[in-house]
Amino acid sequence: MAECFSYKELVVGSNPALSNLCISFFSLFLMILQAAKLVGAGLSTIALAGVGAGMGTVFSALITSVARNPHLMKQLFGYAILGFALTEAIALFALMMAFLILFTF
DSSP: OOOEEEHHHHSTTOOGGGTTOEEEHHHHHHHHHHHHHHHHHHHHTTHHHHHHHHHHHHHHHHHHHHHHOGGGHHHHHHHHHHHHHHHHHHHHHHHHHHHHHHHHO
16 A cells, blocks of 8 residues: 555644545645646746837837838838837747646646
8 A cells, every 4th residue: 555644644733524534645745746837837927028029118118110211110110010020929929838837738
Protein backbone atom coordinates (compact mmCIF):
# COMPACT_ATOMS: atom_id res chain seq x y z
CA MET A 1 0.00 0.00 0.00
CA ALA A 2 1.21 3.52 -0.80
CA GLU A 3 2.43 5.80 1.94
CA CYS A 4 -0.44 7.82 3.28
CA PHE A 5 -0.58 11.33 4.75
CA SER A 6 -3.40 12.23 7.03
CA TYR A 7 -5.35 15.37 6.39
CA LYS A 8 -4.31 16.57 9.85
CA GLU A 9 -0.63 16.48 8.83
CA LEU A 10 -1.30 18.58 5.73
CA VAL A 11 -3.58 21.26 7.17
CA VAL A 12 -2.87 22.99 10.45
CA GLY A 13 -5.91 23.29 12.69
CA SER A 14 -8.03 20.94 10.63
CA ASN A 15 -11.51 19.70 11.36
CA PRO A 16 -11.34 16.57 13.59
CA ALA A 17 -13.96 14.88 11.42
CA LEU A 18 -11.55 14.99 8.47
CA SER A 19 -8.50 13.77 10.38
CA ASN A 20 -8.83 10.18 9.11
CA LEU A 21 -8.85 11.25 5.44
CA CYS A 22 -5.92 9.58 3.70
CA ILE A 23 -4.07 11.26 0.79
CA SER A 24 -1.43 9.26 -1.07
CA PHE A 25 1.87 10.84 -2.04
CA PHE A 26 1.06 10.51 -5.76
CA SER A 27 -2.32 12.23 -5.45
CA LEU A 28 -0.67 14.99 -3.42
CA PHE A 29 1.93 15.36 -6.18
CA LEU A 30 -0.81 15.61 -8.81
CA MET A 31 -2.63 18.30 -6.83
CA ILE A 32 0.57 20.36 -6.49
CA LEU A 33 1.32 19.89 -10.19
CA GLN A 34 -2.16 21.08 -11.17
CA ALA A 35 -1.83 24.13 -8.92
CA ALA A 36 1.57 24.95 -10.42
CA LYS A 37 0.14 24.66 -13.93
CA LEU A 38 -2.66 27.08 -13.13
CA VAL A 39 -0.28 29.57 -11.52
CA GLY A 40 2.12 29.33 -14.48
CA ALA A 41 -0.64 29.86 -17.02
CA GLY A 42 -1.90 32.86 -15.08
CA LEU A 43 1.58 34.37 -14.89
CA SER A 44 2.14 33.89 -18.61
CA THR A 45 -0.90 36.02 -19.38
CA ILE A 46 0.62 39.05 -17.62
CA ALA A 47 2.12 39.93 -21.01
CA LEU A 48 -1.39 40.75 -22.24
CA ALA A 49 -1.43 43.88 -20.07
CA GLY A 50 1.70 45.09 -21.84
CA VAL A 51 0.14 44.33 -25.20
CA GLY A 52 -2.90 46.46 -24.38
CA ALA A 53 -0.68 49.35 -23.36
CA GLY A 54 1.45 48.89 -26.48
CA MET A 55 -1.55 49.04 -28.80
CA GLY A 56 -2.75 52.19 -27.12
CA THR A 57 0.69 53.73 -27.55
CA VAL A 58 0.87 52.80 -31.24
CA PHE A 59 -2.46 54.35 -32.12
CA SER A 60 -2.02 57.41 -29.90
CA ALA A 61 1.26 58.08 -31.70
CA LEU A 62 -0.57 57.68 -35.02
CA ILE A 63 -3.21 60.23 -34.03
CA THR A 64 -0.58 62.68 -32.77
CA SER A 65 1.57 62.39 -35.89
CA VAL A 66 -1.39 62.72 -38.28
CA ALA A 67 -2.52 65.81 -36.37
CA ARG A 68 0.95 67.32 -36.86
CA ASN A 69 1.32 66.36 -40.53
CA PRO A 70 -1.90 65.21 -42.27
CA HIS A 71 -0.17 64.75 -45.64
CA LEU A 72 1.70 61.68 -44.35
CA MET A 73 -1.45 59.85 -43.24
CA LYS A 74 -1.12 56.97 -45.73
CA GLN A 75 2.52 56.25 -44.87
CA LEU A 76 1.97 56.63 -41.13
CA PHE A 77 -1.06 54.35 -41.20
CA GLY A 78 1.06 51.61 -42.77
CA TYR A 79 3.62 51.98 -39.98
CA ALA A 80 0.85 51.91 -37.37
CA ILE A 81 -0.59 48.68 -38.77
CA LEU A 82 2.90 47.14 -38.73
CA GLY A 83 3.32 48.19 -35.09
CA PHE A 84 -0.12 46.79 -34.28
CA ALA A 85 0.72 43.45 -35.91
CA LEU A 86 4.03 43.11 -34.07
CA THR A 87 2.40 44.02 -30.76
CA GLU A 88 -0.43 41.56 -31.38
CA ALA A 89 2.12 38.81 -32.09
CA ILE A 90 3.36 39.13 -28.51
CA ALA A 91 -0.20 38.58 -27.28
CA LEU A 92 -0.49 35.45 -29.39
CA PHE A 93 2.83 34.15 -28.04
CA ALA A 94 1.65 34.73 -24.46
CA LEU A 95 -1.64 32.95 -25.15
CA MET A 96 0.22 30.07 -26.80
CA MET A 97 2.49 29.72 -23.76
CA ALA A 98 -0.51 29.65 -21.44
CA PHE A 99 -2.14 26.88 -23.45
CA LEU A 100 1.12 24.94 -23.66
CA ILE A 101 1.53 25.12 -19.88
CA LEU A 102 -2.06 24.04 -19.28
CA PHE A 103 -2.44 21.22 -21.77
CA THR A 104 0.97 19.67 -22.48
CA PHE A 105 2.77 19.34 -19.15
